[in-house]
Amino acid sequence: MIESVMAFPAETEGLGNQPLAPDVLPDGTKRFELTAAVIDWEVRPGEIVPAWAYNGMVPGPRIDLEVGDKVEVEITNELPIGTDIHWHGIDVPNDQDGVSPITQELVTSGSSYTYRFTTTEPAIGMYHAHADAHEAVPNGLFGTMYVGDIGAPTGQTVSGIAVPEDLAIAQDLPMVLNDAGVIGLSLDGKSFPATTPIIAEVGDWLRVTYFNEGLQVHPMHLHGFEQLVIAKDGEPLDSPYAADTILVAPGERYTVLINPTVPGTWVWHCHILNHVESNDGMFGMVTALVVQ
C-alpha cells in the first residue's frame, strides 16, 4: 500500500485533454481535425494497453469554442471498424448528431467525414463515438468540448460559502472518469499513481467538471474542501449547493467550484473503495489537490 502511494505522481508516456487549436477558414469557420486510431497507451507505469484514441491521446483533445462559432470537425477513421461522433450536450442539427445509421451513414474504416454546426448557447459537453460505443468509448474514444461561459453564482453565498463578485477562475479543469474497456478505472485516461495532481495556491478558485465516460457511477470525494456544485450537464443550477462527495453517473457532467484555503496534499478520489485500492495497493481513480 505505502509503496504504491509514494510512487505518486508517476511519469508515463502520453497526456490527454490537450487543447486543440482550430484552423480558421476564410469565412471564420473553426476547423478541427480528429483522427481515431488504436494506439499504445500507458495507463500506469509499464502498463501499456491498445487504447482507441482521438489524435493519439486519452481523453481526446479538449475543444474550446465560443457561442456562435461556425464549427467543422473532420474525423478520419483509422480504427478497424466504422465510427461516428456524437456531440453529447451540444446543440447540433439532427443530421449532425452522430448516430449512425439513423442520422448519418457509418464512417467506415479508412474513410473521413466532416461534421458542421454552429454553436447556439454556452455548454459543457463531451464528444464520443456512438456506434459500438459500449466498446469504443470505454476504450478511450472520448473528449471534452466547452462552449462559451456558463456563468457562476458570483456574489451569492451558497451553503455558507461566499462566491466573490469578481470571481477569477485560476484553473478550469476537466476530470474525465472511466472504469471499463482496455483503460479501466482511471481519471483522464490514467490510473494512480500515473494520474496528474492539481497544483493550486491558497485562495485560488478552481472550476472542475467531472465527465463520466465509463459504465458505472462514481462518487467523487475531495478531502479538505467543499465542492460547490454550480452546473449539471453544463446547465447552470438556479440553486447551487455544496457537498464533499459528488455522484457522477455515465453521461453526466457536474461542474464544481473549489476554493482551497489550507496548504497540504489533499487526496481526491472515487469513494467506491475498490475503485481506488486493491490488495496490491492504491490504483485507479485517485489523484490529489496540492495546495501551496
Next chain:
Amino acid sequence: MIESVMAFPAETEGLGNQPLAPDVLPDGTKRFELTAAVIDWEVRPGEIVPAWAYNGMVPGPRIDLEVGDKVEVEITNELPIGTDIHWHGIDVPNDQDGVSPITQELVTSGSSYTYRFTTTEPAIGMYHAHADAHEAVPNGLFGTMYVGDIGAPTGQTVSGIAVPEDLAIAQDLPMVLNDAGVIGLSLDGKSFPATTPIIAEVGDWLRVTYFNEGLQVHPMHLHGFEQLVIAKDGEPLDSPYAADTILVAPGERYTVLINPTVPGTWVWHCHILNHVESNDGMFGMVTALVVQ
C-alpha cells in the same frame, strides 16, 4: 450493429401501460380489477419469456385517479406463489400498504383480495408486488398510478427555459425502467428494437415520468433537448433544473418536461452503454423521440 438499429421500431405482441377504466360503484367508488399471472411476453421480436404480469401486460395497466377518489382494487392471484400489492408513493392506510405478512396476510395462489383507500393528494406512484419482490417485480409485476395534478413551474424560467403560463401537455407518458428477471434490460417491458418511439410535433410540451422497477441505476439520456426536471417521486421540486441525463435509481421517479424544437429522430437511452449495446448490436434500454 446497423441491422439491429434499422429494425426499429419492430412489432411485437403485447403492449404495456394501457389505461385501465374503473367500474364506478353506486357510492362513487372507482373499482379496478387486476389479475396477476404468468404469461408469454414478447420482449423482442421472437424472444418470448414467461413474464409475471398484471392483466396480461408489462408494465401492468396504468391507473389514473383524482384526489379524493374512493378506490377499490381487487387482485386475483393466478401466480404459482402468494402475492400482495404495495402502492409505492401513494398515501394509503397502514393496513392497505401491501406488505405481507406485516400489514396483511399473503394473498395465496388462487385467491383474491381487495385493497381500499381514498386518495389524499396528487401523486405519481407505482404499484408492485412486495412479497418476493426481488423475483416478482423484475419479472414484470409492476404498473404506474397517477393521482390528480402535481402541477408544473408555469410562467417560470428554469435554467434558461421558459415554461409557458398556459402550458398544455401534448402527451403525458410513463417510461418504466427494468433490467432484471425474465424481462431484462427494457423500457416499458420491451427491449430495443421492440420499444415504442415517442412521436411529437415541433413545439409540443411532453411530460415524461421515469419509474425504475429494476435492480440497477439508469442515467437516461435524451439527444437534442434538455429535460426539465419538475418532480422527484411525484413531489414537485421547489427548484426545478434542466439536464440532459437523469439518473434514476430503483424505486425513484423523476418527472421531466421536454419541449422539442427541431425535427428529426433523436435517440433516447440509458447511458450505461452495455445496457444498450452488445457485440450483437443495439438492444435493451433504447427508444427515440421522433419530432415532426
Next chain:
Amino acid sequence: MIESVMAFPAETEGLGNQPLAPDVLPDGTKRFELTAAVIDWEVRPGEIVPAWAYNGMVPGPRIDLEVGDKVEVEITNELPIGTDIHWHGIDVPNDQDGVSPITQELVTSGSSYTYRFTTTEPAIGMYHAHADAHEAVPNGLFGTMYVGDIGAPTGQTVSGIAVPEDLAIAQDLPMVLNDAGVIGLSLDGKSFPATTPIIAEVGDWLRVTYFNEGLQVHPMHLHGFEQLVIAKDGEPLDSPYAADTILVAPGERYTVLINPTVPGTWVWHCHILNHVESNDGMFGMVTALVVQ
C-alpha cells in the same frame, strides 16, 4: 419469506452507534479513545463474523461535538495491519487528515496515535480507516461524528410540508449503510431481522442521516411518509426537497426530516430488491418505522 419477516426484530449480541463520552482534560480538550480490533460480531441471529471494529461495535461509537471543541482522539491499533483514521466531512488540518503515508505515518499494528484538531463549523461526518480502506471499512471500521447544529428549514413549507417554527427533534438517528466485507448488506452493522426498528409517536419529528460506508449505491425507501431532504454531506441545502426514495452513494450523507402522522409498522429499506430479499426470505437492508 413469511418466517424471516415474523422474526423481526431479532435479538443479537452487540449494538453499534453507542455514544462515546469524552474525558475532559484540564484545558477543556475533549479526549476520546478508540481501539481498533477484530471482534466476533453477530450480524444476524447465529451468524457471527470477524468484524473490524472500533471499541467492539459496528458502527463504531457515535461522537458528538460542539463547534469550537478542542478534540483529541487516540487510536490504539490491535488489528493485524496498520491503520489510520480519516475524518470524512470534518474540517481538520492537513496533517490530521488521516491519509497515510501522505499526511502521516501508518499507525502500525500494536501501536497508538493521537489526532488533534479543533472543530470549526457544524458538520455531519464519518470517521473511518483510510489505509487499506477497501478491506477495513466494509469489514466495520467506521463510525459517525456530529459537530454542532447544522440547522433546519424551520418555518418553511417544503414540497407542501410545513416545518414548524419551533421544530423539536424527537430523535436524531444515524442509519449507516454497508454492503460488503464480512458484514455485507446491512443497516447499522446488522442484517434483517437483526436490524433495530425505530419507534416513534404520531406527530414526532425525526431527523435521520444516511451514511454510506459500503461499495454500492442504495436508494433508501420509507413507506408511508415523505423524507424531507435538508442536508447533503452535512451541508444544509438552500433548496430542501421531499422524496420517498433517497439515493445514497458511498461516501455521501443525506439528512432527512420525517414526520410520521399515521400509526402502524412502516417498512424502510433499500429499494434494490436483491439487497433485501433472497429466495431464503427477507434479509439485509430492511428495518421499520413503528408509529404508535
